[in-house]
Amino acid sequence: MTQVELSRSGAARGTFQLGETVLEARNVAKSFGAVHALKGVNFEVRRGQVTTLFGENGAGKSTLMKILSGVIQPTSGEILLDGEPVRFASASDAQARGISIIHQELSLAPNLSVRDNIFMGREILGPLGVDFAEEARQTRVLMEDLEEDIDPLTPVEELRLGQQQIVEIARALSVNSRILIMDEPTSALSASEVDVLFKVIRDLKARGVAIVYISHHLEEALTITDHAVVLRDGAMTAYAKRKDIDLEWIVRHMVGENFDLGSPPTGYAMGEVALSIEEVSVPDASGADLVDRLSLQVRAGEIVCLYGLMGAGRTELLEAVAGRLALNHGRVLMEGQDVSRLSIGERIRRGLVLVPEDRQRDGLVQTMSVGENLSLASIMDFTQGLFTSRAKERTVIEEGIRQTQIKSGGGGAPIGSLSGGNQQKVVIGKMLATRPRVILLDEPSRGIDVGAKAEVFRLLAEGARRGLAVIYSTSEVNECLSVAHRILVMRKGRITAEFGPDVPKERIMAASGESMLH
Template sequence: MSAVVARDVILKLEDVSKVYSGTVAVKRANFEVRRGAVNVLVGENGAGKSTLMKIIAGVEQPTAGRILLEGEEVSFSSSGDAVNRGIGMVFQELNLFGNMTVAENIFATREITNRFRKIDRREQERRAAEFLERLQAGIRPDMLVEDLRIGQQQLVEIAKAVSLDARILIMDEPTSALSAAEVEILFKVIADLKARGVAIVYISHRLEELIRIGDYITVLRDGRITGQEQMKNVDTQWIVRQMIGSDAKDFAKADGHLPGEEIFRAEDICLPRATGGLAVDHVSLSLRAGEILGIYGLMGAGRSELFDCIMGRHGHATGAIFIAGKQVRERDTTRRIRRGLALIPEDRQREGLVSILSVASNLTLASLSRFARLFHIRGAEERQAVTGMVRELAIKVADPAQEVSSLSGGNQQKVVIGKALLTGPKVLLMDEPSRGIDVGAKADVFRTMRKLSRDGLGILFATSDLDEVMALSDRIAVMSNGKLTGMFDRAKATEAAIVAASALGHGPAGHRETTTHD
C-alpha cells in the first residue's frame, strides 16, 4: 500500500487514536487526503469511519497522534477551527436547525451582515439560492428546514458545506436519503468541486457508488486501517476482503439440535408512524423453542419498531402476541418481561445501560424482585447471581461494583445480555447484538446465542449484516419498509434472494434499476 504516490497530499493523519469511555474507536490510524480527488473511506458499521472524520473536522479531538495540514502540524479545538482552515463536513446525522429557514441554516455562524451588524436577509437568500440552484433540488431559501423531506434536508446540508468554499470537504454517507436522480446531481457537484482542486473525503456503504466516483480508497476495520489503494487497482472483492478480513467472523457452529414446539407467535402487528403510514405493517411471525430467527433489513425497515411493539413500548400498537400458545394480554413492558420476554436494545448507551450505576446493579436491574423478600434485597443472593452471570458470559470486570461505563463496548453488551437473561426469559429479542463491539466479544455473543438456543430459548435477532444473518439463523425473515417481505429456511436462503427481498417497496426506483441491470 505504500506504493501510492504521496503527491498532492493536503492532509495527513499520523498514528491517530481516539478512546471513548467504553470503546477504542480508532487505533493508530494513518490516513492521507489528496487534493483534487475523491478519497473514499469504507468500513462496516462501527469500524470508526465517522469518528475519524469527526477528528478531521475538529468535532472530536484525538486522544493520541498528529494531524498534518499541508505538512504543518495542526490541532483543531472545535469545528469552527477546522472550518477556518478550510475543512467542511456534511454530517451523517443532519445538523440543521429545523426552526430556521434554509438560508439561515446555510449561513449559520457566518451570517452576512450590513454596516450596522444587522443580518442582511435578502443577500443571504440570494447567495443561498445560488448554491441551491446548483443542486437543482427545488428548494427555496426562505423555506423552513423542518418542512423539507429528509432527502432535501440532506441537500441543504450539502449546500451548506459547499458554501464554505472548503479545501477539504468531508461527506459522511451523503446519499443515504437521496433519490437516484438527486444522487446524480450530487455526483455532478462533486466532479465540479474536484476540478476546482477540492479534496473530497467520501464515506458510503454503497460499493458501486464508491467504485464509480472514488479515486483513492481507504478501508477501516475495527478502528484500524486495513488497506489503502488507488481505486483503479481494486475491485469489489478486494474491498470486501479488507472490510471483513479473513479471520474477522467467528460464528459459532450450529450444533444441529432440533427446534421444539412453537414458543412465540406475533399476529398482525401494526404500528402507525407519527408522520403517517405504518412503521410496522401487519407483521406476523412465529418462533419455536431453541430456534434462532434472524430478521434482516436495511436501516428504517422497521425491525427495531417491531421489537418495541412486542415489548409493549408503544401503547398504540395493535396486533396480538402469544407465548407458548397463550395470548399475552399485558400491555406494559414490566408485565411482559414477567411473562418471559426480554429485549436487548440496539442502542446500549441510550436504552441498554444505566451508565452511572455499577455492573452489578445493571445486571440485576430487571430482575430485582427475584432477589427480594417482601421489600428487602438479599445481598448474598444478588451477589451470587451477579458472579454467576459474570462467569457465564465471560464479562471481563475486576469488580462488579465498578461503574458499567468503565467497561469496553463488548463487555457492556454482555452486561445488557446478562440483565435480560437474569429475568429468566423464554423469548429473547436481540436488536443488532453485535453492533459496535470488537471481534472477540462478537464471537462470545454468537456463542452465547447458540448456547441459549440449545437450552431451549427462542431467539429473534435483528441485523443489517448479511453474513451474520446467514451464519447464525435457523430461519431468516426479511423486513422492508415495515413489511415482512420474505421468510427463508436456512438451507434454501441465498444472499441474492435476501437482498432482493430487503429492497422490496423501498428506496428510490432508480436504485433498483441499477441492480437489475447488473
C-alpha cells in the same frame, strides 16, 4: 492530474491539482490512560478524491477522525494542512480552516427545527437580527439537493432516523468545507437515499472537495472510494488504490483469513412456540396501518430474520411486540399467554425484550458507566427495598462483559469511551442479563464492523442453543444468510415471502421489491 477552479461561498480560491495531499497525519498516536487507541498512524487526504477508512470497531478510525477534525488532540505526532504543521484548538477552529465531520452518532438537538439544527452556532444575521427566512431558504435548497421533502420548520424529533441522518449530512454540506469527513453517513439510510448521497459525493469531488469516508457497508463503500486504508488495533495495516482491492482484500486485512458471519446453529431440537403474533396491525399518526394484520410464530431455539427496505414496517412490528407502540388490531402471546396489554416492564419480566435500532437514544444512558448500563434492566434482581447488593450487581456486570466480549476498561469505564460495536454489545448484554426467553433485535448490526457483527450473531446462535427464541431485523441481505433458520421478507407492512437459509440473495431482494444494489 487535472487542474480545477474551486469556489467556496462564491469566492474564487484559485487552481489546484486533483489528487494532491491537502491533509496529513504523521506518526499520530493517541492514548486514553492505558489504552492506546492509535499507534503512530500515517494518513493522507487528497483533493477531489475519496479515501475510505476501513477497520473493526475499536480499530481507531473515529479517534483518528476526531483528531483530524479538531475534536480531540493527539498524544504525539503532527497534523499537516496544505503541507504546513497545524494544531486545531477545537472543532470550530478546524471548521474555520475548511474541515467538517459528519459523526457516526447523531449530534442533533431533537427539540429544535431542521433549520435551527443546520445553522446552530453560525446563524445568518440581518439588519434586525437572525435572518430566519434566509436560513429556511438555504435549508430548502439543501433538502432539494438531497432529494428529501422535509419542511425546514419540522422538529428533528419528529423525523425518522434516516431523515435525521440526512439533516446531519445537510449541516455538514452547508459549511462548504474543502475537507469533509463522513463517519458512517449511510448507517440509517435507505438504498435510494444512499444513491442520492453518492451523487452528492461525486459532485463534491468534481468541485475539488477531499473526502474521508468511513463505512462498515464494505461493498457499498467500494463503489465510491478512490483509495482504501485499513486500521487494525490502532495501526495502519494496509493501503491501496481502488483498482487493486476487492471485498476479500478488505476483510482479510481487517479481521484476518477465513472469516464469515456464521451459520444457523444446529445439533439440537427446537422447543414449543415461544412467541405468537396474531393478526397484528400497527397504525401511524394518521391511522394508516404500518403493519397490516401480520402473523408469525417463533419457537424456542429458533432464529428468524425479518428483511425489508426502509419503511417496510420491521421496526414498527418489533416495537409493537415489545410494547413501545400500540396495536389497533391483533394480539401478542408469550408461551400461549396474551401480553398485548402489558407494559414494557411487565413484558421484560415475562421474558420478552427488545434491542432497539437507535442504541444512543433508546438503548443506553450516556451519563452512566458500562457496568451501570449493563445492569440497568435487571436491577430488581439485586435490589430489595432501598438496598442494592453491590456483589450481585458486580456478578451481573462481569458476566455481561465476559459473555458479550466487550472491549472496555472494565465496568467503571464511561459508556462514551466505547466503540460503536462495543456499545451495541452492552445493549445486548443488558437485555440478556434479564434472562429472556424471547429477544427482538432491530438492526442489531447498524454502524458496526464485520468483526463485531460476527460476535453479535455468535451471541444469538449461543442463545438459540440454550432455547432462546430470536427475531432480528436487517436491511442488509448478506446478514439474512448468516445465522437465521428462517428468513421472512416484509414489504408495506406484510410478510411477502418466507425462505430457508440456502436461498439465493437475489430471491430475497426481489421479494422485498428491491433491485440489485448499485
